[in-house]
Amino acid sequence: MTGPELVDTSELERSSVVANNTMNRERGLAGVNSYTRELGVDLLTHLARPAPSWLDLCSGEGRALREAASALPADAVLTAVDLVGPLVPLPTPPTMEEITASVSTWTPTRPYDLITCVHGLHYVGDQLGLLGRAASWLTGDGLLLAHFDPESIRWADGGGEAGRAVVAELRAAGFAYDARRHLLTLRGARRPALAFTYMGADPTAGPNYTGQPAVGSHYTPTVTDTAG
Template sequence: MPKPPLLSSPELERSSVVANNTMNRERGLTGVNSYARELGVDLLAHLAHRPAPSWLDLCSGEGRALREAASALPAEAVLTAVDLVGPLAPRSAPPALEEIVASVSSWTPPRTYDLITCVHGLHYIGDQLGLLTRAASWLTEDGLLAAHFDPESVRHADGSPAARPALSALRAAGYSYSPRHHRLTLRGGRPVQLPFHYLGADPTAGPNYTGQPAIASYYTAS
């Protein structure tokens, strides 16, 4: 079976899979359709007792969770939402919230954060492992990274599954993974190097465990 043509990050971001208008962009902080339910973490409890708590949300959609958190956190809090298209319904942001329209594949923050989240966003990022590597260095010393990750979306150059070596490398670097919930977490900022070189992504990979179309990321060993 011939390998599908692989797209670069800019090409991928123009594809219909990444520009999926049925994607859930409205998750709040708590409740049935929420970050707390999806990530299994009391995010406000993690940020509590910090004089100036900071939270970076990657692939933030409409930014509802951060807007709700702003009212419960100190005025000194730093909340950063990064999304490829930003909120589709423009509205004024709380003083603590900065909304950035950018590709998370190339964007880099000027600071570190106590909390970094990516709720079902990695499914649409070409170099998933590269983003996870970079995000590890954006955490504070006791910071928490929590994201959904589908190891079945990681492929070798010939298209064969690379889930096992990817998970092995991530765990060796300090990440924890829950197969049942597809949750990847990392506690404590650190430099991370993973033994993979990104080749490109296939937006025709089909639905993943969420039932939504997703991409497959191709790598060679480095």
């Protein structure tokens, strides 16, 4: 059985499904169309600590961080990372930095108390690679929240979905998964070794549970050499 033609990260990020997505453009901190509603967590309560830090991956216009800035202390650190960035540049609060970069290659220089990725993984090729890297960017009691669609994880040989195996692996690595919310949660920094090797992405995978076109991420099981 053969699968779809897969593309690398560079080509994926030039595709219309990624470059033109508007999934997270207008979402604010609280209210009907908000991070609080999507994640089911009061983020400001988690950030009620000295010198709080929040990294938002695939941040779109960065509205949630802008709104949070006015409620957090002057020594807070708020970092927004997005492939496109704000479509209309706005003045940023002193505690906030906006970075236009690919989340697939960008790396922070500090740990964070909170890391969010609201529906952003749907447009990332190596979703498991980003989750593993982001887990290592947390503080000791930091919180990672990311929407995740197991049906988007496929075997590279065309053998169908690998989601059940991936969710089991993520849970074994310390993640919790809420299937109703399609939400992964992780508390505390770690470096999970997930037993999957990324092979490429399918930008023609079609709509996911949100109803919007999304990316299929294709993997093979990592073979561990136990000889010796």
